[in-house]
Amino acid sequence: MILKVGDKIPEATFMVPTPDGPEPRSTDDIFKGKRVALFAVPGAFTPTCSAKHLPGFKENTDALKAKGIDAVACTSVNDVFVMDAWGKQSDAGDMMMLADGNGDFAKAAGLELDATGFGMGARSQRYSIVANDGVVEHINVEEGGEFKVSSAEYMLDQL
Secondary structure: OOOOOOOEOOOOEEEEOOOOOOEEEEHHHHHOOOEEEEEEEOOOOOHHHHHHHHHHHHHOHHHHHHOOOOEEEEEEOOOHHHHHHHHHHOOOOOOEEEEOOOOHHHHHOOOEEEOHHHOOOEEEOOEEEEEEOOEEEEEEEOOOOOOOOOOHHHHHHHO
């Protein structure tokens, strides 16, 4: 089942980079009591993800917060070390970099992507979500190969 407006964010555990090394964070840790803008990419360091998706959210973080977003988070089916390196290389600032290393969150949300035909294995679809206290307010899932509705600019227009 694909996550939809009104659904509770599924339970999963992400790994996040911290100054003390990788640490687990549950979906409750991330979403409970906060309004979060989450965007998912098929892969860190991939062309559209690095050139458009993450930079768009980085550039629009203040505008999102001005519209009631408490935190911005990026997730991908990559390990925590890759997500940490990508966040640093992209100067992602205080954006949460959520490693969904085994794709557990992507699967639980019904948003997994079979990229084996491209040699990339199981991944996440490209999408964005606004969740308020763990409940989906907006969800924007891209069609294959597209980058339109999951952008920060599209999200800003929805808020």
